[in-house]
Amino acid sequence: MRRLRGGLQALLVYAVLAFLAAVYVAPIAFMVVGSLKPDARVLADMGSAAAFVPAEASLENYRDVFGRVSFGRFLFNSVLITGAIMLGGLLVNGFLGYALARLRWRGRGWVLAGLLALLILPLEAIAVPLFYQVTLLGWRDTYVVQILPFVAHAFFVYLFYVFFLGLPKELEEAARMDGASVLGTYFRIILPNAKPAFATVAILTFLFQWGQYLWPLMVTSGERVRPLPVAIAAFRTLPPLQWGDILAFGVMMVAPVIVVFLAFQRWFVRGVAESGLKG
Known part of the structure; x- marks a missing residue:
């Protein structure tokens, strides 16, 4: 029974x-x-x-998309923007997470508290003042304005912080006894043992940024630096309204996300488990 x-x-x-x-x-x-x-x-x-x-x-709808708009340009823009944010974020967020988890310096507690506070702050809350600031700097309608504000991310810093807390301190102590500097210890000892955390942050960054719509819509006005999410919204308004073409555009925009996730899902699951359950 x-x-x-x-x-x-x-x-x-x-x-x-x-x-x-x-x-x-x-x-x-x-x-x-x-x-x-x-x-x-x-x-x-x-x-x-x-x-x-x-x-x-x-495949007629796919040929129509390439004939009606510069899809290759939009794809290049999305790859460039997302890739730059991902690579820059791994460097910056990894450094800050390591500094918070392993180093002792004045103001560390305040920075950590501020980091935790930023976790609940959505982009919409700071979009208008940030837009005003980048306008004063003359960055609108550029790649820089779509990359720089998103390189440092509180959530990813926290993931690195939690993961680094779980690494054995004996690794660093042994490296320092051999005369390694802080940066040397980070790149030669810590980084090779933190591959799951870096893979997780890389995948999450790609997923978050590939579909970014609000900010690119606010700061871009021409096709030169327009990413795919904004491009498909503009494509929908082009006459004549062809739903087959719109769906073909959507498939080509979503396909890289699915491919990246399926290719690295093993690292993603392992990284989430190790980053989220330690500490």
């Missing part, structure tokens, strides 16, 4: 998980299938099971 009850509970859990997976996958499946259909079929099949059947499939 107990074995039967356990089997029924496991079946119920799997049924719930399968339902939730279907709910999350359905919009992506609809977008991919719709991007392969003629525009008329996208609207005609909406609301029925036929919406998930790739009837009359072709």
Whole structure:
């Protein structure tokens, strides 16, 4: 009887998980299938099971996207902006997390308290004064204005801080006995042992920044530095309204996120576990 009850509970859990997976996958499946259909079929099949059947499939919508807008330019902008934020963030946030976790210096407690306070402060709360500041500096409609404000991130500093607290202090003590400097210890000893934390922060930074919309919308006005999220919003307003083209644009914008996550999900899960459960 107990074995039967356990089997029924496991079946119920799997049924719930399968339902939730279907709910999350359905919009992506609809977008991919719709991007392969003629525009008329996208609207005609909406609301029925036929919406998930790739009837009359072709790549015409994808060719239309490249013919109507400079998709390659928008993709380059997103890769450049996200990549710069990710690489700069690994350096800056890693340094600050290590300094808070391992070094003892005056004002450390205040910086840590301020960091924790910043965790609950959304971008919308500082968007207007930040916009005013970058306007005074003449940074609008540039790559710099989309990169520099997001390199340092309180949440990622905290992830590094928690992870570094869990590393054995004997590693640093041995390095310093051998004459290594603070920077030498960080790059030669700490960094190789913190690969899961760096992988987690890199993936999360990519996921957060790739879909950034509000700030680029505020600070860009031309196509030269426009990233994909703003570009697809502008693409939707271009006549004629072709839903097949819009879905094709969406597929090409979402595909890098899915590929990056699937490629590095093992590191992501390991890094979240080690960063979040230690300390």
